[in-house]
Amino acid sequence: MTTFEAILLTIVTASTPLLIAALGELVAERSGVLNLGVEGMMAMGAACSFAAAVTFDSTLLGVGAGILAGALMASLFALVVLGFAANQVGSGLALTIFGLGLSGLIGAPFVGARRDPVAHIDIPGLSDIPVIGRLFFEQDLFVYASIALTILVAIYLTRTRSGLTLRSIGENHTSANALGLPVWRVRFWAILFGGACAGLAGAYLALVYTRFWSPGMTAGRGWIALALVVFAAWRPGWLLVGAYIFGAATVLQLHAQAAQFGVPPQVLSAVPYLATILALLLLSLRHGRAIGAPGSLGVPFVPDR
Amino acid sequence: MKADVSSSGPPLVELKGISKRYGDLLANDGIDLSIEPGEIHALLGENGAGKSTLVKILYGVIEPSAGEIRWEGRPVSIGSPVEARNLGLGMVFQHFSLFDELTVAENIAVALSGDWDLATVRGKLGEISRTYGLALDADRAVWTLSAGERQRIEIVRCLLQNPRLLILDEPTSVLTPQEAEHLFTTLDRLSAEGCSILYISHKLEEVRRLCRRATILRAGRVVATIDPRASSAREIAALMVGSEVGEIRTDAPHHPEGEMLKVASLNLPPAGMHGQSLRDIDLTARAGEVVGIAGIAGNGQTELFAALSGERLAGGPDAVVIAGRPVGTTGIDGRRRLGAAFVPEERLGHAAAPTHRLSENTLISHAAAEVSRSGFILVNAARRLARTIVQSFDVRTPEGDPQARKLSGGNLQKFVIGREIIRKPKLIVVDQPTWGVDAGAARLIRQALVDLARQGSAVVVVSQDLDELFEVADRMAVIHQGTLSPLKPIGEWTKEAVGLEMLGVAQASGGVHAV
Numbered sequence: 173m174t175t176f177e178a179i180l181l182t183i184v185t186a187s188t189p190l191l192i193a194a195l196g197e198l199v200a201e202r203s204g205v206l207n208l209g210v211e212g213m214m215a216m217g218a219a220c221s222f223a224a225a226v227t228f229d230s231t232l233l234g235v236g237a238g239i240l241a242g243a244l245m246a247s248l249f250a251l252v253v254l255g256f257a258a259n260q261v262g263s264g265l266a267l268t269i270f271g272l273g274l275s276g277l278i279g280a281p282f283v284g285a286r287r288d289p290v291a292h293i294d295i296p297g298l299s300d301i302p303v304i305g306r307l308f309f310e311q312d313l314f315v316y317a318s319i320a321l322t323i324l325v326a327i328y329l330t331r332t333r334s335g336l337t338l339r340s341i342g343e344n345h346t347s348a349n350a351l352g353l354p355v356w357r358v359r360f361w362a363i364l365f366g367g368a369c370a371g372l373a374g375a376y377l378a379l380v381y382t383r384f385w386s387p388g389m390t391a392g393r394g395w396i397a398l399a400l401v402v403f404a405a406w407r408p409g410w411l412l413v414g415a416y417i418f419g420a421a422t423v424l425q426l427h428a429q430a431a432q433f434g435v436p437p438q439v440l441s442a443v444p445y446l447a448t449i450l451a452l453l454l455l456s457l458r459h460g461r462a463i464g465a466p467g468s469l470g471v472p473f474v475p476d477r
Numbered sequence: 478m479k480a481d482v483s484s485s486g487p488p489l490v491e492l493k494g495i496s497k498r499y500g501d502l503l504a505n506d507g508i509d510l511s512i513e514p515g516e517i518h519a520l521l522g523e524n525g526a527g528k529s530t531l532v533k534i535l536y537g538v539i540e541p542s543a544g545e546i547r548w549e550g551r552p553v554s555i556g557s558p559v560e561a562r563n564l565g566l567g568m569v570f571q572h573f574s575l576f577d578e579l580t581v582a583e584n585i586a587v588a589l590s591g592d593w594d595l596a597t598v599r600g601k602l603g604e605i606s607r608t609y610g611l612a613l614d615a616d617r618a619v620w621t622l623s624a625g626e627r628q629r630i631e632i633v634r635c636l637l638q639n640p641r642l643l644i645l646d647e648p649t650s651v652l653t654p655q656e657a658e659h660l661f662t663t664l665d666r667l668s669a670e671g672c673s674i675l676y677i678s679h680k681l682e683e684v685r686r687l688c689r690r691a692t693i694l695r696a697g698r699v700v701a702t703i704d705p706r707a708s709s710a711r712e713i714a715a716l717m718v719g720s721e722v723g724e725i726r727t728d729a730p731h732h733p734e735g736e737m738l739k740v741a742s743l744n745l746p747p748a749g750m751h752g753q754s755l756r757d758i759d760l761t762a763r764a765g766e767v768v769g770i771a772g773i774a775g776n777g778q779t780e781l782f783a784a785l786s787g788e789r790l791a792g793g794p795d796a797v798v799i800a801g802r803p804v805g806t807t808g809i810d811g812r813r814r815l816g817a818a819f820v821p822e823e824r825l826g827h828a829a830a831p832t833h834r835l836s837e838n839t840l841i842s843h844a845a846a847e848v849s850r851s852g853f854i855l856v857n858a859a860r861r862l863a864r865t866i867v868q869s870f871d872v873r874t875p876e877g878d879p880q881a882r883k884l885s886g887g888n889l890q891k892f893v894i895g896r897e898i899i900r901k902p903k904l905i906v907v908d909q910p911t912w913g914v915d916a917g918a919a920r921l922i923r924q925a926l927v928d929l930a931r932q933g934s935a936v937v938v939v940s941q942d943l944d945e946l947f948e949v950a951d952r953m954a955v956i957h958q959g960t961l962s963p964l965k966p967i968g969e970w971t972k973e974a975v976g977l978e979m980l981g982v983a984q985a986s987g988g989v990h991a992v
Contacts, residue, residue, distance in 0.1 A: 333586075333593075340576045340587045347574035350538055351588045352558030467577060 179423060180307050184315055185381055187419025189214075189373040191318045193397035194404070194411050195325055196242075196369025201401055202329060203362035204342035204468035208264025209249055210370050211394025212271020216241040217374025219275035219282075222385040225378075226285050235375045242371020243364050245271055250363040254356050257472040268394065276387040287383045290314075314376050319412070321369075326408040338362060342466035345473045355473055370394065396444075406466065421447045487550030489514045489673045490535070490642060495544035497530050502875075504530040505541070506697040512642065517664060517674040519684040519705060522694035523717055523887075523915040528677055531694070532644055535675075536568045537561040562590065567640030569631040569648055577620035581613050585634045598637075605633050609663045621752065626775050632660075636667075643667065644675045649683060654943055654976055656773070661687055680944075681710035681916070693717055718917045733763035733951070737904040737935035738817075739798040743791055743805075745784050753777040755784060755959045762904065762935040767927060768964065769950030770939040773979050777959040778939050779822065782908040785937070786819035787812045800903055813842060818902035820894055822909040822939075824886065828893040831882035835874070836863040838881050839896060862899075870895030871921060887918035894922050898929055905929065906937040911945060923949050943975060957981040 193210055200207050220241035225234025249267050252258045290312050299310040329335040338358050341348040345355050377393070378385055396418060404410035421444035429437045488511040497505040505527045512518045522528045533539045535546065537555035546553055548564055555561050561568075575584050586598045599615045606613050611629040619627060628648065635643055645664075649657040664674055664687060678684055684691055684705045691705045693716045701716050743758040755777055762768040772778055783789040784797065791797055791805035798804065800815050809819065819842075821827040829838045836859040839848055848859040860878060867874060870891045875883055884892065890911065897905055910926065911919035927949050930936040940946050946953055947967065954964040955978035962978045 336579075336583055336587050340579065340583075343576040343578050344574075347576060348587075350536075350558060350570065350574045352537070352560075352562065353587070 177306060179427060183416065183420045183423045184307070184311060185419075186422050187416045188315050188318050189376045189381065189393060190397055190400060190418055191322065191412060191415035192314075192376065193370045193373035193394060194400040194415060195318075195321055195408065196366035196373075197397055198401045198404070198406060198408060198411060199325060199329075199338070199369075200359075200362045200366035201469055202342045202406055202466055203338045203359045204345055204466050204471070204473070205253065205359050205363055205366075206260045206264065206470040207246070207249055207267070207363060207366055208261060208398065209245065209267025209271060209394075210366075210397050211390055211392065212268035212275075213242045213245040213367050213370035214271075214374040214377070214390045214394045214397075215275035215388070216245050216271045216278075217371030218378040218389060219279035219374075219385060221371070221375035222285075222287070222378040223278055223282050225287055226282055231287070231290055231379055234379050235372065238371045238375025238378070239368045240371065242367040242369070242374065244367070246363050246367020246370075247360075249367070250360050253472065254359055254363075257474050260470050260472065272388065272390075279385045279387060282385045283387075285384065287379055289383065290380050312380055314372075314380060322408050322412050329408065339466070342468055345468045345471070349473075349475050355475075359473075370397075373397070402465075417447065418444055486514070487547070488512055489516075489549060491547040491550075492531075492535070493545045493547070495531065495534060495541050495546070497527075497534060497539065498542045503697050505534070505544075508544070508694070508697075508699055510692050510699070512673050512675060514641075514673055515668050515671045516690065517668050517676055517688045519688040519691035520675055520677045520694065521681075521684065521691050521713065521717055523917050526694040526717070527697040528694055529646070530697075532568070532646060532675070532677065535561070536566060536644065559590075562638060562640075565639075565641030566644065567635035567638050567642070568644045568646075569628070569635055570646060575619050575627055575630060578618060580616050580618055581622075581630055582615040584619055584630055585637060588634050589637065601637055602633060605636050609633075609636065609659070622775065640672060642673045642675065644677070646677045648676075649678070649680065654972060657683070681705070681713050684713075685710065714916055717915075733765040733935075735764040736761050736798075737764050737800055738762040738785070738906075738937065740785070741796060741798070743784060743796045745780055745789060745791065748780065748783070748789065753780050753959045755780050758784075758961050760937075760954065760961060760964060762937050764903070764933050764935050765930055766951040767930045767936040767938060767949050769946035769953040769967070770937065770956055770961070771943060771946050771953060771975055771979065772939075772941065772956035774941055776956050776979075778908060778941075778956060780959070781956065781961075782819070782821060782906065782939060785906045786817075786821070816903035818842065818897035818900055818905040820897055820905070820907040820910065822912065824889045824893060825882060829881040829889060832880050834863075834878045834880055835867065835884075835892060836860040836878050838892075839863050839866070842896060843900065866892060866895040866899055869899065870925065887914040890914050891918055891922060894925065898925055901932075902929075902934055904935045904937070906939070908939045909942075910938055910940065911942065919945070943972060947972070955979055 193214055197207060197210055217238035221234040221238030224237035225231055245267060249263060252263045253260050292310050292312050293316070294310050299305045329339060337353050341353055341355050341358050349355050373393070374390065377389060382389060400411060400414045400418065403414045425440040425443045428435075429440050491511040493509055495505050495508040496503065508527070508531055510531075520528050520531070530539065534541045535555065537557045537560050546555060553564065555564065576587070579587070582595055582599050582602060585602060586593060586595060589598070602613065602615050605611065611633055613626065613629055613633060619630070632648065649660060661683070664676070668674060676684065676687060688705055691703055691713070692699055693701045693703065693713070695717060703713070705713060738761060740758055740760040743755055745755040747754045753776060758781065760768070770778065770781065780789070784791060787804065787807060787809035790808070794803035794805040794807070796805035799812055799817050802815055804812050804815065825831045830841065836856070839859050839862045840854065843862065848855050848862055863878060866872065872884070872888045872892045872895065874888065881889060894907065894910060905926070907926065910922050914922065923945065926936050926938060938946065938949060950967050952964050953967050953970055953975075955962040955975055957978060958981060
């Protein structure tokens, strides 16, 4: 395996959790709910999945626990922002802080434990193709699942009735309510989906990416996922592109640091974040208006009764 | 389906003693109303009379505090719009219930029950559009459409559901006379097919044209149920407002002089993908006169307003001249400093910030004037100014200094127009001054604009309401697909001629096409 191939493979691994978490947030935001708790739900997903995987020695149970943890965190958020129409920004920030703290508590007994690598799929023949062979045909299941999920979400949003209902509710919940669309129910499931995805992304981090647990290991990836949704203008296709650009920036700056360009490493580690800002800037220049943001995003829904 | 207007059976719907209380306010107070199958029943009343509340109760959007609804003689409780639709109610909302980022077809599809796919919806949409002459492009996003086009979506959306009772809230406020007449034909046909219609309007002539029974609300109560054809418009108006409604006083302009606005060969590319471009617009407005711009929604009125106000800049400074100063490349604030004032079509979100108090909203156009100093808001001055506007223009507010969104449409419109008039502008440009506003408020607004002109200001009124333009304008032009017809004295226009210009038939060499 050449260095080039190795870099490409790590890019895929770095991008996948971003993509999964951002997809979940995208669905929640398209329904009109801004959940800033992604980072916290991801941390909980990572801690719970690692704890379960080590305890039961099962990656599958670990993944299940991660998803469940994310969804539970999300249902707490849903209770607050839907049930009590609380401010979404405040509730989301609180969820992140709470998740980061609680995950540290849950994960504490497992600091220092390690998991074996998750098996990769290997299709004989196809994966022997030079350069692209391993890139496309010898990844772990999560990578394929994340791509499939992107396509499914895209189809769901644009081609299905339920997706249209969800977009309508995110666009204008007052009108949606006047038409009799179930605003609360749709938002509840969208928030839950967002939490499950964040939990899955956390599980991927703990079980595949690092294969150990340490407090704060999500390292801002939840925030990056949030930025990606904006970068992608709330469109799943763009999200895929964005996640990989960002994953690439993260990996390449590490290699650039290793190659010792004579640039301070702090500057290099800032590259992915600067890239995000630049991308956002270019995108809004091109379109000239705040594109794609759902009309009711972040606005608490209080029906007029 | 055959018409069944016989009074032997039970009414299609019967409201008994409906009341709705919001805190201290009784929005509806023991309202009785019944609608027969196939009947077109008018619901009349000023803004704030309780019409919207009553209709929302009937459509299941809000719950009544007391009272009973009977559907074909059976007591029903309509807990949600879905239940209302399942009973056979269809509703065209006054404040559109549309989704800006979705396409026309998606907006219609989302409200449909039963099985559908977008291709079928598109097909049906085309069918209804053709049958009822409501032209719509299925794949355009709603945010690119004008108010008139948006209303067409609402109407089509209802018709697609084959309703048994259709509720229309101010349906003709943005239609041309021809379009409105077309709608009436449609409604007559629906009525003959057995569909009942609850028709809410301020336009008394329309009500007299369409309805045999009208229920009049005032301050939450039924004041009368009458046959509108047996009473004059003036009598009905008196019942609605509780006093006589005067006509607009418009003496002839005293020799208008001094061009306050001059637009010469203004060209502007469309703002968005679906926007309208402006081509070779020539327009003048002199001190002391009211200039009217007629046209069907979406023919460039929004763009013209943006170009006049400075929200969009012209290619060169000379394209727009205000009070003798070339301002084509000057922004809106610079134009205001020259003594110009602007009132856009959209009240909430464009003319006023919905969640800001009225006093804070005075700052939107008075920033340079008496309500701020060195960047600080003079809170008391702003409150005083808001109070003056509220008193001078009869703005009815629920509390002393409410948020703009708490005001009803008519009252907010009086406020935003009053806010500009009180500055005594040399030039005022108003887009749709009385859209969705009740008769009393509309009269007040029109009179205020005419009075302003007679005091020596130039007034430009962009409107889709032809009656309004004939009432207030001294000279008028018609906008069609971004070009403006010659500006002629109002006496030289007939409604028919304006209608033809609106459709672009007057200039076109091709034959007259059916609407």
